[in-house]
Amino acid sequence: MTRVTPTRRLAHHLRVRHDEDCLASGLEVWATPDIVTWDELIERLFALDRQAGRLDGRWVPPSAASVIWERIVRDDPDLDPLVSSAGVARAAYQSWRRLHDYCIPLDALTGDDSPETAAFARWCQQYLRLLESRGWVDAALAQTRVQAEAAQPGLEFVGFDQLTPLQEALLERWAAAGLPVQHAPALPGGGAACRVRCLDFAAEIDAAARWAAELLHERSDRRVAIVVPELRARRETVRRIVERVFVPSTGMTGGPVPEGQAFELAAARPLVEQPVVAAALDLLDLFVRPPDLQTLSRLLRNPFLTGAAEEAAARARLDARMRRFEGPGLGLAAFERMAAERGCPLLAAALTAGHTALSKWPEKDIPSNCSKNIFGLLTSLGWPGTAVDSAEYQAEQRWRSLVSELGACDEFTGRVTRAEAVGLLREMAGRVLFEPQELRVPLLVIDPETSAGMTFDALWVCGLDAARWPPPAAPDPFLPRTAQVRHGVPRASAELAARQSRRVLERLLAGAGEVILSVPEVEDDAPLLPSPLVASIPTLDLPAQWLAPRLAAAQYARRPALEAMVDGAFPPITADEARRGGARLLELQAACPFRAQAELRLGARALEEPGMGVDAAERGDLVHKALAVLWLELGSQGALLALDAADVQAVVRRAVAAALAEARRTADDLLRHLLDLEAAWLEARVLSMVDADRKRTAFAIEDVEEPYSAQIGALTLEFRPDRIDRLADGSLAVIDYKTGANAEVRAWLDERPRLPQLPAYVQALGAERVSAVAFARVRSGDTGYVGVARDADAFPGLREPGAKGWPREYASWEELLGAWRRRLEALAAEYASGDARLAPDPPRACEYCHLGALCRIAETTAARAGEDGGDE
Ligand code: SF4
Numbered sequence: 001m002t003r004v005t006p007t008r009r010l011a012h013h014l015r016v017r018h019d020e021d022c023l024a025s026g027l028e029v030w031a032t033p034d035i036v037t038w039d040e041l042i043e044r045l046f047a048l049d050r051q052a053g054r055l056d057g058r059w060v061p062p063s064a065a066s067v068i069w070e071r072i073v074r075d076d077p078d079l080d081p082l083v084s085s086a087g088v089a090r091a092a093y094q095s096w097r098r099l100h101d102y103c104i105p106l107d108a109l110t111g112d113d114s115p116e117t118a119a120f121a122r123w124c125q126q127y128l129r130l131l132e133s134r135g136w137v138d139a140a141l142a143q144t145r146v147q148a149e150a151a152q153p154g155l156e157f158v159g160f161d162q163l164t165p166l167q168e169a170l171l172e173r174w175a176a177a178g179l180p181v182q183h184a185p186a187l188p189g190g191g192a193a194c195r196v197r198c199l200d201f202a203a204e205i206d207a208a209a210r211w212a213a214e215l216l217h218e219r220s221d222r223r224v225a226i227v228v229p230e231l232r233a234r235r236e237t238v239r240r241i242v243e244r245v246f247v248p249s250t251g252m253t254g255g256p257v258p259e260g261q262a263f264e265l266a267a268a269r270p271l272v273e274q275p276v277v278a279a280a281l282d283l284l285d286l287f288v289r290p291p292d293l294q295t296l297s298r299l300l301r302n303p304f305l306t307g308a309a310e311e312a313a314a315r316a317r318l319d320a321r322m323r324r325f326e327g328p329g330l331g332l333a334a335f336e337r338m339a340a341e342r343g344c345p346l347l348a349a350a351l352t353a354g355h356t357a358l359s360k361w362p363e364k365d366i367p368s369n370c371s372k373n374i375f376g377l378l379t380s381l382g383w384p385g386t387a388v389d390s391a392e393y394q395a396e397q398r399w400r401s402l403v404s405e406l407g408a409c410d411e412f413t414g415r416v417t418r419a420e421a422v423g424l425l426r427e428m429a430g431r432v433l434f435e436p437q438e439l440r441v442p443l444l445v446i447d448p449e450t451s452a453g454m455t456f457d458a459l460w461v462c463g464l465d466a467a468r469w470p471p472p473a474a475p476d477p478f479l480p481r482t483a484q485v486r487h488g489v490p491r492a493s494a495e496l497a498a499r500q501s502r503r504v505l506e507r508l509l510a511g512a513g514e515v516i517l518s519v520p521e522v523e524d525d526a527p528l529l530p531s532p533l534v535a536s537i538p539t540l541d542l543p544a545q546w547l548a549p550r551l552a553a554a555q556y557a558r559r560p561a562l563e564a565m566v567d568g569a570f571p572p573i574t575a576d577e578a579r580r581g582g583a584r585l586l587e588l589q590a591a592c593p594f595r596a597q598a599e600l601r602l603g604a605r606a607l608e609e610p611g612m613g614v615d616a617a618e619r620g621d622l623v624h625k626a627l628a629v630l631w632l633e634l635g636s637q638g639a640l641l642a643l644d645a646a647d648v649q650a651v652v653r654r655a656v657a658a659a660l661a662e663a664r665r666t667a668d669d670l671l672r673h674l675l676d677l678e679a680a681w682l683e684a685r686v687l688s689m690v691d692a693d694r695k696r697t698a699f700a701i702e703d704v705e706e707p708y709s710a711q712i713g714a715l716t717l718e719f720r721p722d723r724i725d726r727l728a729d730g731s732l733a734v735i736d737y738k739t740g741a742n743a744e745v746r747a748w749l750d751e752r753p754r755l756p757q758l759p760a761y762v763q764a765l766g767a768e769r770v771s772a773v774a775f776a777r778v779r780s781g782d783t784g785y786v787g788v789a790r791d792a793d794a795f796p797g798l799r800e801p802g803a804k805g806w807p808r809e810y811a812s813w814e815e816l817l818g819a820w821r822r823r824l825e826a827l828a829a830e831y832a833s834g835d836a837r838l839a840p841d842p843p844r845a846c847e848y849c850h851l852g853a854l855c856r857i858a859e860t861t862a863a864r865a866g867e868d869g870g871d872e
Contacts, residue, residue, distance in 0.1 A: 001154045001180070003035045009266060009435075009446075010159045010453040011035045038167070039139060041151075046142045048150035055145055057137040063405045063428050064412040065138045068130065069093040070427065072123050079119070086427055092123055095478040099124075100140040101164040102487040104479060112480035120478035134411075143170065147177075154180030159453015161503050165487060184453075191513035194540040195530070197521055201463065204518045205238055207546040208460040209245035211516065212263075212443050214545065215458055222457040224443050227508060229463045229471075231267040231447040238445060239265055246443070263443035266450055268433035271402065272426060274395035276384050279304040281426050283381050284374060286332065287358050288418040293326060296335050300347075306382025307346025314343035323608035353380040361418060370421035371407030375400075391436040398434050448504050451511070459512035461505075464519045469531035470494070470501035498533075505533050516540075570597045570834035577601070578832060579716045583757040586717070589827045589835075590752040591845045594855050597836040606850035614678050618663075620739045622678065623778045624722060625659035626652075626686050627737060628704050631723060636700040637693060648690060656682045681780075688783035689776060696785075696796060699725040702732060710764035713828030721761045722776075727794050731771035734761045735785075743775035745788055745799060749807060751823065752841050758787075759820035767817045772798055788816065 005011045014035050022030040036044065039062075049055040060068070066089070073079060073089040099106070106128075109121035131138065137145065143166055151174060157163070160183075163171070175181050198204040208226045215224055228238055246262040271277050279302050286295055300315040300322075302308060308315075318339065322330070332351065340348035357380040361373035384396050406425055416424065446454075448461070463469070474491045475481050484492035491497045509515050517537055519530040581600065588596035598604040614622070633651060634640050643651065656679055664675055702724040709718050723735040736743075736758055747755040758773040772795040774787030785797050790813035792800040799806060801813050810816040838855055840846050846857055 001034075001156050001182075002041065002151070003033065003156045003158050003184075004041050005035060005037055005159050006161075006452050007159070007450055008037055009450050011037055013454050014158065041155075042139055042142050042146060045146035045150040046137065049145075049147050052149070054147050054149065055137075057135050058411070059142070060131070060136045060138040060412065061405060061408060062139060063402070063431075064409045066090070066093055066428065066431055067409060067413055067424060068127065069096070069123070072126050072130075076119065076123065078122075086430075090431060092120055092478055095120060095476050096124065096127070097140050098476055098489060099479060100143060101166050102484070102489050103165045103169065104483045104487050104489075108480055108483040112483075114480075116478050117480055136412075143167075146170075148174040148179040149177075151179055154182070156182045156184060158184040161452055161500070161507055162490075186510065191509075191515055193509050193515040193517065193537055195464065195517040195519060195534050195537045196540050196542050197519050197530075198542065200520050200522050201234070202237065202241060204462045204520055205241040206245065207542060208462060208516075208518065209242045210546040211460060212458075213245055216442050220442060222442060223455075224458045225451065225454070225456045225460070225512075226443070226445045227448050227451055227459060227461040228445060229448055229468055231265070231445065232269065235265060235267045235269075242443075242445060262441060263445060264441045266435060266444060266446040268435040268450075270430050271395065271398055271432040271434040272429035274392070274399075274434060276304055276388060276392045276395050277399045277429055280378055280383055280399060281422065281429065283354075283378060283383055284422045284425070287354055287377060288422050291332055291335070293322065293330065296322065296330065296332075304384040304388075305347070306350040306385070307344070308385060309387070311344045311346055315347065318342050318344055320607055350381050356380065364415045364417050365421075366415055367409040367413055367421060367424075368407040370416065370418070371403050374403050374406075374421070374425070394436045395434060398432070399429070402428055402432060448508065452507065454511060456512040458514040458516075459508060460516045460518065461508050462518050462520075464517045464531045464534050465523075465528040466531050467523075467528060469505065469533050470498040473497050501531075502533055566837075568594070568835070568837035570601060570836045572834045573601075573714075573832050578714055581715060581831075582718045582720075583760050585715070585831060586712075586756040586760055586824060586827050587754075589831045590754060590756055590841065592840040592849065593830055593835045593837045594839075595845075595849055595851055596831055597834065598851055598854060604851060604854055614663075614674060616739070619678070620737075622659045622663075622682055623685065623739055624705075624737055626655045626682055627689065627723070627776075627778075629658045630655035630686065630690070631701050632704050634701070637696065637698055638700070640690065640694060649687070652683055652686045652690065656686060685778050685780070685783055689778055692776075692784045692797075697794060698728045699733065702726045708761070708764040710760065712760065712763055713825040714832040715828045717760065717764075717828075719757075719761055719764050721764075724765070727771065729771070729794060731790075731794070732765060732769050733772035733774060733789070733795055734758055734765065734770060735774050735776050736761075737778055738775045739778050741779070743777050743786065745786055748773075748788075748820070749810070752827070753820070753823055756820075756824060756827070760824055762817060763821065763824060767821070771795075771813075774798055789813075 003011075003014065005014065015033060018033050019030075043059065046055065046059055050057070050059075069092055070086055070089040073092060074085040076085075079085060079088070098104075106121075106124060109117055109124065112118070130136070131141070155171075155174075157171075160167075171181050196207070198207050205226070205228070212224045212226060215222055226242075228234065231238065242263055242265075272281065282295065282298055282302060283305065285291070286299060291299075297319050299305065300319040321342065322335075322338070336348050336351040339345075339351065354377060357373070357377040360376065361370070365373070384392065388396060403425065406421065406428065409424075413424070444456075471491065473494045473496070475484050476489060476492070479489070481492065485496065488496060490500045517534050519534070520528055522528060585596060585600055588599060630651060633655070640648070659682070660675055660679055664672060667675055703721070704723050705720050706724075707718060707720050709716060721734050722737045725733040725735065727733055743755070747753065748759055753759060758775070762770045762773060771791065772787060772789035774785045774789075774795065776785055777783060785795070787795070787798045789795040789798040789800060792798055792803070801810050801816050810819060838857055838860055840849070840857070846852060852858060
């Protein structure tokens with residue numbers, strides 16, 4: 001007799017139980033029991049009926065049916081283009097299955113006026129027409145057609161909380177045709193049950209894990225389970241807490257440990273999320289569509305590619321280099337050359353082999369050939385490497401069978417392009433849920449639905465609060481609500497949801513000799529009430545040993561008295577370091593001493609993020625280049641004033657073209673188009689800047705981007721001011737071009753000047769020679785000069801120390817220069833002494849800093865808040 005289960009996990013569980021029973025009774029060999037899920041049974045019966053000539057038609061596997069639904073939904077002209085057709089198709093295919101499982105007639109769809117149901121009705125008609133015209137039969141339709149003969153010698157149903165109306169009707173028909181059909185006896189039940197209250201979800205899992213550990217410590221052959229609603233979504237939290245109890249060393253080594261050593265989390269995730277499968281899809285994508293820099297970067301970090309371990313360091317360096325120097329147009333061939341030249345010969349060889357394999361794969365082909373070529377391409381790239389662990393091996397095997405399933409879709413999809421074939425595979429891997437096979441560990445953590453039909457020695461059920469048991473109604477979005485309620489679709493209404501929850505809870509209570517139900521008291525600070533379904537279960541106070549403090553808390557409570565010391569210093573700089581640096585050094589030291597030391601002395605720089613088009617830093621460079629070219633050509637305001645408007649336009653255009661020339665040389669079509677837009681923006685901004693220069697008093701260009709050096713405290717710093725103008729009285733005005741929003745006079749007036757470049761340039765040129773410093777702001781709608789001058793008449797538009805509204809502490813130009821000198825020397829002294837305090841100034845400086853993970857400012861701030869009696 002064939003046993004039928006609702007889940008694969010239960011089928012596996014029953015097989016394992018059977019093996020254990022046979023072993024315990026002294027058998028050495030025994031027949032493998034025939035145990036299948038409902039879907040597997042239908043597919044098998046359809047095949048047998050077809051062989052026997054009782055049915056005709058061609059079986060459409062679920063993966064092919066999904067592809068057909070996706071195409072129907074995607075090609076629907078009425079579907080909002082912003083909606084993901086793949087996601088909608090997945091939901092619609094489930095609704096199609098539900099429609100049949102609950103015997104809802106297709107006619108019911110036509111009486112409903114919701115747009116979702118109308119669209120679904122359209123898709124159903126199309127799908128049915130296609131299936132009928134080709135003689136195809138999918139799993140939903142096959143359920144209504146398979147015959148009792150194929151199911152001989154009989155069926156036994158195990159673990160179903162409730163049969164669907166279609167299953168009931170079918171069993172009735174089969175029983176009438178003489179097929180023996182049995183239902184496994186209800187679970188024995190009758191064990192002791194009690195309920196406990198825990199503070200929150202984390203406390204529930206923690207207490208449940210301690211309870212399980214205690215039981216298993218007493219007798220390790222017990223079968224113990226913790227049932228967690230919504231386990232898939234909470235998987236990582238659950239894992240972290242259970243691991244801390246069962247494998248405390250992970251709290252110190254950082255974990256996680258491989259599952260199966262102490263417990264198993266039965267929460268299947270989509271196959272596409274398994275790293276080994278995601279890596280395979282990335283590799284395929286690389287060859288079937290033009291790769292962007294992110295894809296190439298992921299390739300360099302792909303651990304399942306040939307030579308990943310041997311070339312790890314070289315690939316990391318190549319990644320950093322590519323992010324810094326390469327543009328979006330870097331193709332696979334150029335990347336392959338780079339790999340060969342930069343210490344990654346194994347990678348380069350794998351890519352060459354990949355190209356050879358790709359050449360055998362026609363651009364468009366039937367899926368069965370695509371499937372062969374996909375295997376060939378992955379093999380040539382060395383996927384999945386030689387160091388896969390057990391779970392990765394199982395995921396790899398499931399992926400291989402998925403590629404084979406794609407190969408069986410010839411009839412359903414026709415010829416597809418390479419990119420379409422890989423896209424189909426990605427879709428299929430997103431739909432397939434995968435979990436490694438049960439590893440016979442003593443503790444199983446499982447969700448309520450998947451635990452159907454299983455029995456344990458002891459069971460803990462979490463999350464029995466009123467908001468979750470029963471859960472709120474969640475009707476199917478495509479089926480008419482009234483039809484769903486009439487046909488009993490679970491969760492179609494609050495009443496149906498309550499009925500289903502009651503059934504599941506009864507089954508769980510009967511599933512073990514000892515059952516503990518836990519209820520959280522709060523969630524996100526909101527109080528929770530116990531579920532009314534557990535009102536009659538006696539309450540128990542949590543025993544102290546299940547409340548034992550966590551290992552980390554226990555260690556913390558017994559910590560020895562420590563001497564507190566904040567080590568915020570690097571070694572003082574060497575003589576050599578004292579000669580390295582420029583304006584950036586002062587700027588970083590002013591913003592945060594740790595950042596200056598880490599960036600400039602340890603080289604802690606962020607990896608560049610490759611992006612499309614011209615980013616803010618590149619735009620700043622272009623502005624500098626264009627204005628440098630312009631003023632080197634003009635030489636003075638007089639020369640500018642001598643030109644008419646057309647000539648000025650021509651000079652500016654030449655300067656902009658010169659600035660963009662280098663970027664244009666290596667640009668692809670798309671980037672060239674973006675550079676055209678950039679040229680128009682740049683020309684307008686430079687013309688506005690020229691306008692501002694026309695309105696100034698007379699000046700001549702003294703220097704453009706020439707190097708200067710200055711001794712500031714113990715440091716000898718190198719500078720390159722953007723521009724120096726000689727004013728009519730012979731004094732100098734120093735100018736710094738800025739495209740950002742933060743160029744203001746205020747940036748020079750704090751104790752730690754936020755933008756200390758211009759004050760530092762004054763030191764380099766000699767304070768007595770300079771009479772004005774100015775930011776030239778080059779921004780849309782905000783182009784012009786801001787700054788400060790000894791005499792505002794000599795540089796109109798700048799502010800003059802001592803004038804109305806000017807801070808009193810700098811009553812004159814000389815006092816301002818004196819304050820700058822002192823502050824710059826203080827910053828230089830801090831840097832030279834190795835001062836590396838975490839002292840961001842202003843505190844929001846951290847928002848623009850990439851070193852948070854290195855300096856751990858968040859942890860430090862939290863710790864300080866704790867010391868200060870903060871409320872966190
Ligand atoms: S994140 Fe903040 S504290 Fe840390 S280095 Fe950057 S600026 Fe300093």
